[in-house]
């Protein structure tokens with residue numbers, strides 16, 4: 257049975273993404289952390305390397321070898337500290353990989369030089385221990401640079417072993433034992449770091465995937481919201497005039513009337529109907545008829561207050577709810593509106609025709625008045641106006657009775 261292909265294939269030996277763009281974005285993401293970690297690890301390594309001067313001083317007589325050893329430690333320590341500083345500031349892991357490799361090579365060379373400068377077999381066991389610690393530290397303290405670390409560690413291992421065999425004059429069995437230890441440290445370090453590299457990249461890939469999904473989700477939510485807004489717009493607005501649709505008007509007017517009942521505030525309602533609108537359509541075409549309706553709606557919007565709710569009730573019939581308006585005042589408002597409609601510019605395209613409207617007004621009378629009843633009263637007033645010859649404002653019988 258073949259194993260499924262991994263979604264983010266990684267290199268078997270380096271643990272890096274096979275896909276260059278993904279590897280680049282991973283490196284870009286971790287670059288600041290690598291810079292900080294490398295800089296700190298290097299400071300610690302430099303200080304530990306320098307502090308071994310104390311044991312050199314303790315074990316070696318004052319001699320040229322001691323002076324050279326101390327001088328070498330000083331040079332290595334200072335170089336590493338300077339490089340730690342440089343890496344901390346400029347050590348872009350993507351562009352200046354060599355900057356991260358350089359201190360490893362300096363430290364490795366320093367450790368190899370110790371064997372050459374302290375060739376006594378008694379200190380060899382301490383040096384082997386230090387070497388093993390150094391190899392482990394290379395692999396574990398400097399993650400994300402597996403190829404760099406491996407090459408530096410192999411250089412350190414081979415160099416150390418060669419120096420030990422050449423200078424320290426150790427028996428073959430001891431050499432073999434040291435070789436085995438070094439190989440073991442390298443193998444363990446390599447696989448531990450390889451595993452870490454793979455884990456970190458897999459985690460990164462999953463996180464990336466989650467980010468992409470989140471982004472898609474946010475986009476989808478935005479798309480749906482805009483769709484919802486468009487649908488609401490279509491449901492609430494009349495396309496031709498931009499006024500409230502009949503349904504939306506009813507809902508808004510109902511709320512206004514409820515508030516008026518609760519506050520015992522006046523409330524009026526207009527039914528506006530264009531006179532002889534059929535003749536406009538028949539004479540100048542439906543396009544002109546539409547323009548007249550849109551211009552009329554705009555005039556209503558401009559002439560009335562922002563709190564007045566205007567709706568297209570159907571065809572050439574409009575409806576207006578006027579909160580906090582007594583029918584007596586509504587009459588004046590309606591007459592003013594009627595005047596403005598007759599001055600409409602759109603009429604220039606219809607020479608010889610006078611655009612007029614008939615308006616029926618109903619008013620809020622008692623606490624039990626409902627919207628349908630008010631609409632019916634305004635409609636009856638409108639009908640009476642049409643019957644009486646059109647182009648007039650008629651107040652409903654109920655309001656007149658009350659007065």
Ligand SMILES: Nc1nc2c(ncn2[C@@H]2O[C@H](COP(=O)(O)OP(=O)(O)OP(=O)(O)O)[C@@H](O)[C@H]2O)c(=O)[nH]1
Pocket residue numbers: 496529530531532533534535537541542543544545546549570571572642646
């Ligand atoms: N251009 C256009 N015409 C419409 C629209 N909606 C309804 N109409 C037309 O408006 C006309 C209304 O005619 P009628 O109900 O006879 O009313 P009228 O001609 O205004 O006569 P009165 O109201 O009695 O003065 C009909 O011809 C409808 O087709 C619309 O959105 N655009």
